[in-house]
Amino acid sequence: MSQAPVGQPAASPPWVLAVKWLLIALTLLACTYLAWRAVEAGSWLIVTVVAFVAMAVLVVYATRRGITLKYLLPGLLLLTLFQVWPIAYTVATAFTNYGDGHSLTKEEAIEAVQAQSVRPEPDSARYGMSVAIPEGEVIATADLSFLLSRPAAEDAGGDNVLDGQELFVGTMEGLEPLPADGVTLRGNGTIGEAPSFQVLTLVEANERAQDVAEFAVPLEGGAGIKAATGTQAFVGRTTTTYDADADTMTTIDGKVYVAQDGNFVPQDGEGPALPTGWTENVGLDNFTSIFTDSALRNGFLKIFLWNLVFPLVSVGSTFVLGMLLALLFNDPRLKGKGIYRSLLILPYALPIFVTAIVWAAMFNQDFGMINDVTGLNIDWLGDPWAARSAVLITNLWLGFPYMFLICTGALQSIPSDVKEASSVDGAGPVRTLVSVTMPLLLVAVGPLLVASFAFNFNNFGLIYLLTGGGPFDAANSQVGNTDLLITFAYRLALESGTPNIGLASAVSIIIFLLVGALSYAGFRQSKALEEVN
Template identity: 45%
Template sequence: MTGPTLEEERVAGTPADKAIQRRQRRAAAYAEAAGAGWKVWLVKIASLAIIDALAVYGIFVLIAQDNWLMPLIIAIVVIAVNLVYLTPGLLPAKYLTPGILFLLVFQIFLIIYTVYVSFTNYGSGHNSSKDDAVNALLLQSQTRVEDSAAYPVKILEQSGGFYLLATDEEGEALLGGADQPLAEVDDAQFEGEQAVGVDGYTTLDFAGILANQDAIASLAVPLTDDPNDGFLRTTDGSTAYVFTSTLAWDPVADTMTDTETGTVYSDIGTGAFTAEDGTELLPGWQVAVGADNYIAAFTEPSIRGPFLYVLVWTFVFAILSVVTTFALGLFLAIVFNDPRMKSKRFYRVIVILPYAFPGFLTALVWAGMFNQDFGIINQWFFGGAAIPWLQDPWLAKIAILTVNLWLGFPYMFLVCTGAIQSIPEDIQEAAKVDGAGVWGIFRYIKFPLLLVSVAPLLISSFAFNFNNFVLIYFLTQGGPRFPNASINVGQTDILISMVYKVAFVGAERDYGLASAFSVIIFLLVGTISWIAFRQTKALEELN
């Protein structure tokens, strides 16, 4: 009986070759099922049909708003997606396309849009078009015409919008809305001499009027296409009167004139009608202002001072947060890694407990503990003294760093513990043989090798603390506020919390300036991270 020949062994192959062949066959089967199975094709066609339908709907909506750029972009993207998923092959593209689309929508687009807004005056009073601003100015300066005729009206509703159905002195039915001047209607239904309904519209009863009284009271229906001719308004939903504006809009001269004072307001390109003395009529409209927001951030005294202060404090806060949390985490990692330490598992669980609680809840608890009158810290540790931890600028900074140390050291402890345990014991034993002491082993062996693993995490921790909005906002709300600043900013604000308050807190919201600050933050963090990661390459030589 003879054994297997060399050829037979080569055909059979080794177990490793057989495993490779099985994986290849499995991958081929998956590829075939994904590319040719009729069920997959059915799901693919249905999914693409839904996407195409939504895209077509969005294109028509945007075109109706005189927006042509976005429909073109949507059409190109949808055509590209259809080509990728309907073309045989292109397997890598089929997997990469969703990720690329999400990257474009949630990252690239947001960055581009933020940069665009930073070059505009977008904000409170400048958040719409010029036509909308003209209408708003005429509406907000309306007064009732003396001896105005009273028009019996009914309130009609269609697709969520409200309309006035008025009956004039000649018994004709007039229908109009906020964007639809009054016009005669031929198919109105009458009860007696008053028009009460129109086909396609719902006439509100008394209960419906009460439920929507605010919207009805603010409804102003233009009498004609010229808003200077006046508006029809009602306060009770049954009788309307003619109102005219104290401002007169001249579209030819592009001016707005106050008919009571004679003051003329002109469009000087700043996004608002402006008088000769600089007085502006608000609301205005959104216009491009170039680099004015960036220039104001660094040159206007009421903005530059607080901005530079917050910028310096942001760097100090981020650096001290990383240094303190890393130092305490490393110290505890070394202590708990000592073989002579008893009950290490118990202590490690206790140490990481602060890391297990949500950061915003911890900040709120500490805010209560730092309360000047009732806080545990003042009551228990300072004999009831009324120390203003969160009201004094320097004490508030100390409180913030203390709370951030509490929140951050468990993470650094876990990182340093893993890094220390990964250092080979034979290197340390060799150092002991050469006569190195405990400090020498730590300084020249453990710490450099530790930095190889920890340095990227320290950089990411710096970037996180640079934008640690939650801690600042829930602990101090950025206060105490700068008294002479023209923007809403406090002495414990960091850049990201300052951006939030400029954009979303208070009556004056300046999205353009906030976007400029956001771009500055992006450039700062990106530059620092790039430099830091380049410097960490020197640590790789230690390996």
């Protein structure tokens, strides 16, 4: 068997080369498909990124050079996809007014306002209507189409006539004939099936009810086709027009709306803005709102103080309890330690959503086990301080097994001769624990305590499942007494009356900076413990 010359890599077996090129080909095909879909959606940034990834894969894996990159590239791509890109997107969103009513571009908002203003014309034509999406796409995000039918004239011909019904497809581009080949009609004359389309059931269409109500098929002369009921559509005319030169919207009764802060607002200052706005850059407005708006500022400061106390008390209490139990079960005289240790880690093994819901039931003032057993009548989840205590108690139950495990491992790694030496020098058990065991223990668990602090700083699951952030003050229903900054940001983004994702992104950036600064300080302190060695 011939061998490769010294200094040159050995030739790979043919099957390895075949598998390699097959994987490269599959990756390039996947990138091509993603780029094609991005082109259809008009997202040229994604097209550029996908093209760069495809080129990087081809350059790195199709040659024998860049051995290091062959191992680093997958990790770099995943790091960019799941870490760098979400951070960059959050930062970009924090400087916009993106949220409910401000999720479109200005052009899309103008079209939506005009579509919403369509009103039926006298004696306007009626169509049988089916809501459809392109075949194979996701119902929640796909572009809508109206599959329309109306009785055909007696002398009507063409390939879009079926069983006396004239067929059309309406999109944002306009109204076009729908070829009858492959189309089936329901008993009420509406279209049940059509090639290249997925016809939505009434339940599925109801999931997109708002989009269906806003959707209009544009016709010549400012007219359009809009949904009247779940199965009927009408021809109407827009009652609001846009003047591109003046950048204004004018209603049929002559009221003028001007563009201001991502909305069209009345020029005379009287009345509400038009219902649909657009996304635009607002600079530092979201950040200044947090510290200048009285309701947000007071709520933010209260949440921030609790957000500092909660992880500090949680980490401290779980560490102390876990360490004491670890010291107890590290005593060689204790029998059956394996069974006891297995039982103690059960709270850590149970899913948090199960444990949190069980504790919420136990904290119920009227029927909860805690009040029944203790004879108390505390409103655990309705009183601010009682709710905070309930959160800390529950987190102590959830967190001490983790501290017990890491302290047990750290204690078993401490050499026994160190303790024996301290005993010979006359140190008692307490002195040995404070001066010998604790410093050596903190060397091992110090970084884990910092990580546990960072985790509890953003412990969304416990707060959301146990208290929902409440109880809430009557003066401000957005700020709860057990809210963390992360649950506050979630409420602003998704659960408030007017979700503001831009403002929630600004809060998220502040959380990121705070956690980063506190973690840095904590790791600096834990690094100093290494001098003990």
